[in-house]
Amino acid sequence: MKELQDKYPQEIEDILAKYPPDQKRSAVMPLLFLAQREDGYIRDEALTEIGRILNIERTEVATLVGFYTLYYSEKEGKYRIQVCTDVCCALRGAEEFLEQLCQALGIRPGETTADGLVTVEEVKCLGACDKAPMFQVQTGEGFAYHEEQTLESALELIDSWRTEENDEEGS
Amino acid sequence: MSKQVTLTIDDQEVTVEEGTVIVDAAKSIGINIPVFCYHPKMEPVGMCRMCLVEVGRPVRDRETGEFMRDDEGNIKVEFGKNLETACTVPICEGMVVRGMTEKVKRGREAILEFFLTSHPLDCPICDKGGECSLQELSLHHGLGVSRFPYTKKMHLEKHVPLGDLITLDQERCIQCGRCIRFQKNIVDDPVLEFYHRSRHTEIVSCSNPKFDSYWSGNTTDICPVGALTTNDFRFEARIWEMDQSPSICSHCPVGCNLTIDHRREPKSGRREIQRVMPRQNEWVNEIWICDKGRFAHHFTVDENRLTHPLVRSGDGSLRPATWEKALDRAVEGLRAADGELLTLVGGRLANEDLFHLRYLNDGLGGQVALYSTMAGGDLVAQVGLGKGSNLGDLGEGDAILIAASDLEEEAPLWWLRVKAASERGAALIVANPRKTKTDRYANHQIRYAYGEESETVMDLLGGEGEAARAFAEADNAIVFFGSEGLDYARSRVLAQACANLLIKTGHVGRANNGLVGVWPRANTQGAWDMGFRPHQSLPEVLDGKKALYIAAADPVGDGLVEDISDLFVVVQELFLTETAQQADVVFPAKAVTEKAGTFTSGERRVQRFEPVVPARGDVLEDFAIASKVGELLGLEMPNGSAAAVMEQIAKQNPDYADVTLSGLREVKEQWPIIVPKDYAYIGTAYKNTSGLGMQLSPFSERAKVNPGEASLGRQMPEADLVAVPVTRLYDQGSMIRDLDVLQPRLLDPQVFLSPQDAERKGVQEGEMVDFDLGGRTYRLKLSLQDDIPAGTALVPRSLGVPLEGPAGVDISPAGEDR
Amino acid sequence: MTDYILLRHRDIPDIGQLDVYREHGGFNSFKKAVTSMDRTEVTEIVKASGLRGRGGAGFPTGLKWSFMDDNNWPHYVVANADESEPGTFKDREIMEGNPLQFLEGVMIAAYAVDAHTAYIYLRGEYWHIGDLLDEKLAELRKAGLLGEGLFGTDYALDLHTHLGAGAYICGEETALLESLEGKRGFPRLRPPFPPSYGLYGKPTVVNNVETLANVPLILKNGAQWYQDLGTEDTAGVKVFSLSGRVKKPGNYEMRFGSTLRELIYERGGGILDDAEIKAIMPAGASSSVLKATDDVLDTPVDHASMRALGSDLGSGSIIVLDETVSMDWVIKKTINFFNHESCGKCTPCREGNHWMKYLTESIHAGALDDGKVNLLYEVASNMQGKCLCALGEFSTMAVKTSIDRFPDDFKVEE
């Protein structure tokens, strides 16, 4: 299994170059993000491969997937809408926003839409307390903030993803 | 010696070494500060917060640096606002520790109450019940009531197979991290970790196979609660129902000290072994044992054990017989051989057994042989470890050479202790043809080609190169030599080369210096000491013999001899081996747990084991069998108990002259201190009350020993693929191959190749291959390993392939079924 | 306003671009330090400026730098850009708007402690800032501001970004270092502190983004200049993150010694719907809650004054609560946060937060009558002073002060 190494040789090299050669283990978190890029979650084989690249036990890689909330071990929605409902955002309507959004999508927080496109999650403070309601969208590629949201703007965004999906399928 | 510091704990003064943490200082004067995460063998982490105490430090004058004093001249002491963790705070001069104040008491109650918010309180069915830290500490320091609603407890999985041998109860886990830290820091198999976080934190193993470690059982000892249990002891017995007997592990030359727990089974009325636990011996195994030692005892109750004598009958089959009849047959056959006898013994026998067998053989004028392909026991007797050696003493300024040994596979505890010595600063030189786990700590790695082992060791003598210098200049130096890739002839030369290196660099004749043989069996060294030697070739010595007397060896099963039907064969055994199947008389022998005796470890420590449980069936000790045969033959045999026999050994063998029963039973104070109820402090390990054993004095302590000739004059076989024998812990040896518990961990008959050679031979990882050796074909599983030298195939010993030493072989994809 | 010190992009929108930043004197301080100053001199100036850490603890920055163990090498500098305290979003704006000033601060710190490598540990959610900084770092390397032989001296320096992956605890400096080493973000025991045992066991300075962003201008304008900007207790300026029930939430850069009234009513436009202000959490979710009395509103803000009022300044994240908010709801929210973020390493924090979560939820749901409030108070008290790091302590702050200072919010309505 050399899937990551075959797919992202340059990225891996760049990541490893950041850390002292005898401290390769530091690269484990960026490598986990890399492993998550394609499918939005980390496959079992990737744990093995990362362990081998860094010369650490597989268990030592896996533990991080459990500890850090932005890594996933299972496939869920392609887009993860992570609504901040922490205290500051909640003081400015975030909880109501989440409720409306979920209602509109017909799911509960933590669930994924039937088409597998969107997972809605409740998360802690994202450092955008002055722009509530807000959420970030996590995909394998990374994160994007969407601030000062309304139900309409959020649904519009989701619609644009749907269109994109359909276009891709169509072509 | 480092600086001593005096402090006061609960009004008692105590003086301890600088750097000691408060918990240990308290412990040394009998004060048990409650702990969970702290373990005296591991670096403190201060996680569980159980050990809270009030700490006062003397106030010093900023200018003068002198202690400030009050009006009465007492040193002023300032206490911090918060309680501190006694397991992490190093003591200092004049410190005042209070562990019994109201504040401390309330702090402990608070922490215990926190623990119990999540704990399932299923003590009545918990294996740890009766030796559980949480139970014990709750009793002494707890609040007595829980204000957390029982119905709101978090429920987690209760039967998680953490690996093949260990089961985890997640609800009981208190997240102390001892198991994780043991695996990471003590044995360097970091295959356990926490998963998730906050209250969801749990223990996982994600290695492949899971919990892939030879040490897993130890985590169940140090787990302060019943979260980790061994699969074979789980739900088997309550702690207080069991009795304890001391024993010695019989699976490798380390000789780990054991305490075996047993009880009378309510159903059968028989006394049965429940579990095997480490018994503290800081000179040998500290408080650890490997999984083979912990789990392999089940062979003693294997249903295939021989339970009565067998005699070959007229129709050629082996039939049960009375002892009387069997003994008569043996006597008759042996008499008829008229001295044309070979006595072949295995290294699992006790010294007392071997001594008797020697008597019997000598009385009959026979020849003796040790069933082994490893040489050098005579050299170890000359230049072995000096009396008073302890691997735990080695560190900065010392050196250790590991030659031709995959130490963790061959003698796990030595590996652990060598690793620790290297971490304390000892220079570790690892000379082996391929990488082993020991290489991780090596200061000097020497990679030689198979066959060049003795030259490699002799090169270290030149003084050239860093490894040579490190060894020569070391204050103390020890050499471990193993049998990786060696046959008897090569082993002899390697042993001599190692001895020469030690002699010439002056590392003999004193404590913490000398030669250690990494023997294949627990008492191989004892067998050498009792006068047994291996032979280059078994068929050769058998030539012209009329009778063969075998104890604890299976040359037919191992493929070393094929047909012994024209000899009169007597076998003393535990099982009906292939050799026994060809015997004329088979005597059933007692297992180590059923008798008393001594083993001599590779460090030449003589250690005594006691009977633990009564034997099943009509079996006798190996020495008793030999004795009976001898007496019937009219020979003068040593007699009496095992202890009495040891007296006779001591009389006849100068090396053993000082060995006495009381000496073997002597105990000394050890650190960490283990007294009953210390499971609250250290986990479950047994205090050693039955003896630490006695280390023998090597000849070099009494007289000068000269180096000997160490040249081989023999080439490696010329072949495009050379197979070499290696040793693996979980082989298919007769004492473990039928064990249910260890089954998933045992090695299949297999051969290891480098990926390059596999490609060359057109074979693939995991598939069955045909392995041609000396005109015979064996079907083996193929495993690939990166660090095997090109042109070499590794074949683990005791997997059914009779490879005694390097040999030209061929490997091909498995053909039609034979 | 034209005298921003940290949020300079509000005056000079393109200051994030290298040429613009340099036009405005950017990297002169770094160059001056490397080419003409002894490294201890730099530390001395920072010491004299009175700059204190903006990450929460307010530790004197120059003093921290001077603790670096010179018998153990190499040295590292780590910028703490984990910013995860609820109510805190100041580092984000500094890095988005004025990234080069922050980077220059890191570089000067590195020079001051003779580090050749520095890391910027960003919370994973600041992915876009990671990209932005990586871009800037590439430009700096190209411009010869990072790399070997800087300005013709033999000083070499490189900076790297490192993304976290969702763990508030990784803002705690030792947990951050563990995380940067590729492990679980478990805080270490202290002592030893990072300047003697830090990244990879080597001496390390960990500083907050905002702290470091101050440094270039301190070097440019001198220690006295900076001292004069603040109060006797706390020098300089602070970016306050204002959030909650105010009309204009956002970041506001103000001198220490300004009042909360100024921040909330003048800058922040007052309370939403012109409701009555009720309480202030000056240090985010970790705050001891203050009753918004006139006294409190008119106190000149610095570390000492906030402490004197019975709270803390922390990282200056001012959460404003008005009369529509009940404190039992507030602590339910904060405990939910802390319980989620407790790393699980030490018992009181792991178990205590779990317990407090259950209690705050049932209290909020109306279970006020069976001693739960008292029990909650006791659980919080039992945690205090016993946890391995400050997170556990933080979690108890709002709980105890809410019950103490707003008892009516925990009484059964008659």
Ligand SMILES: Cc1cc2nc3c(=O)[nH]c(=O)nc-3n(C[C@H](O)[C@H](O)[C@H](O)COP(=O)(O)O)c2cc1C
């Ligand atoms: C639970 C916890 C979270 C913290 N989070 C942050 C943070 O997000 N950013 C930060 O700069 N400091 C944070 N700190 C403070 C750091 O431990 C450390 O004191 C700080 O980074 C030092 O930098 P300074 O001296 O420049 O403030 C946190 C501390 C604790 C205990």
Ligand code: SF4
């Ligand atoms: S399983 Fe046992 S040893 Fe491991 S963390 Fe849990 S309580 Fe501690």
Ligand code: FES
């Ligand atoms: S914190 Fe001291 S024993 Fe756990």
